[in-house]
Amino acid sequence: WQFSHAITRTPADSIARGLRAVDTGNPDPYEFRVQHAVYVGALEAVGMTVDVLPALEDFPDSCFVEDPAFCLPEGAILLRPGHATRIDEPAQIRSALAARYDTVLEIPGKGHVDGGDVLTLDDEILIGLSARTDREGAEAFAKLLREWGYTPRVAETPEGVLHFKTACSTLGDDVILATKPMIDSGFFGSRVVVPVADGEDYCANVIRVNDVVLVPEDYPQTLANIEAAGFKTRLMPVSEPRKVDGGLSCLSLRF
Ligand code: CIR
Numbered sequence: 001w002q003f004s005h006a007i008t009r010t011p012a013d014s015i016a017r018g019l020r021a022v023d024t025g026n027p028d029p030y031e032f033r034v035q036h037a038v039y040v041g042a043l044e045a046v047g048m049t050v051d052v053l054p055a056l057e058d059f060p061d062s063c064f065v066e067d068p069a070f071c072l073p074e075g076a077i078l079l080r081p082g083h084a085t086r087i088d089e090p091a092q093i094r095s096a097l098a099a100r101y102d103t104v105l106e107i108p109g110k111g112h113v114d115g116g117d118v119l120t121l122d123d124e125i126l127i128g129l130s131a132r133t134d135r136e137g138a139e140a141f142a143k144l145l146r147e148w149g150y151t152p153r154v155a156e157t158p159e160g161v162l163h164f165k166t167a168c169s170t171l172g173d174d175v176i177l178a179t180k181p182m183i184d185s186g187f188f189g190s191r192v193v194v195p196v197a198d199g200e201d202y203c204a205n206v207i208r209v210n211d212v213v214l215v216p217e218d219y220p221q222t223l224a225n226i227e228a229a230g231f232k233t234r235l236m237p238v239s240e241p242r243k244v245d246g247g248l249s250c251l252s253l254r255f
Helices: 013-017 029-045 089-098 135-147 180-185 220-228 239-243
Strands: 005-009 049-053 069-072 075-078 104-106 118-120 125-129 152-156 168-172 175-178 192-195 207-209 212-216 233-236
Touching (some): 029 049, 029 239, 075 089, 125 135, 135 152, 180 192, 212 220, 220 233
Parallel strands (some): 075 104, 125 152
Antiparallel strands (some): 118 125
16 A cells, blocks of 8 residues: 555546446546546645556546556556456556556466456455456466465455455555445454445445545545544545446556
8 A cells, every 4th residue: 555656547438338237327527537637636645656548438447447457566467357348458558557567467368357356455465256257367366466475365255246345445554444244254354344334335445545545525434434543534526436336446556
């Protein structure tokens, strides 16, 4: 959660057709770009250099750059997103990663992994199996992580949740934020877990960037829980990404 760089991508007009589990209306591309600019500004405000890539009209969900790649100090790994409309997004982000990294790998084989299913903790990396991430992809990805000296663990994402990180986040300092079903799953062992308040599930996806936690606005109970645990917060407008199941972590690659 100490980062100097981020990669983001400007939302395209085609985000209005973005994937979603439940239709609550199309996001407005103009308003989405306004909220995206606020987000980029928040990353810059904590000292990060942000590469903002141009919009890709052919890829409606491509502003969710977290899903096609994964970044570590040792290098970047191109993933293989599990939805057909997103499978070519890694190729679109390769050159941006190559501009920042000497090493850019690809997960071998044919399995699928969405970056939204990968939770980096202080001592291990959890990979959630989901509708987007399958066993073959998770195992191939885990092997690469092991080669770099990390400790990956494959887990089941609770039913009805798009991505593993839709329901939990790392707050840093060994603390996790998670929904009740995630807490009950036992994934987090004896770690300190701050609960997401009932009825505020969307607020499970936050990001710790340097000394601040970016939190979606409109979730007062969960915000209070995060602050009571001692974290400094900044609220982010998220009405448009929320309509297409996107959260704060999905909107950037941080390294
Ligand atoms: C999708 O369904 O792929 C996009 N509409 C939302 C992706 C959200 N990404 C994430 O949680 N990492």
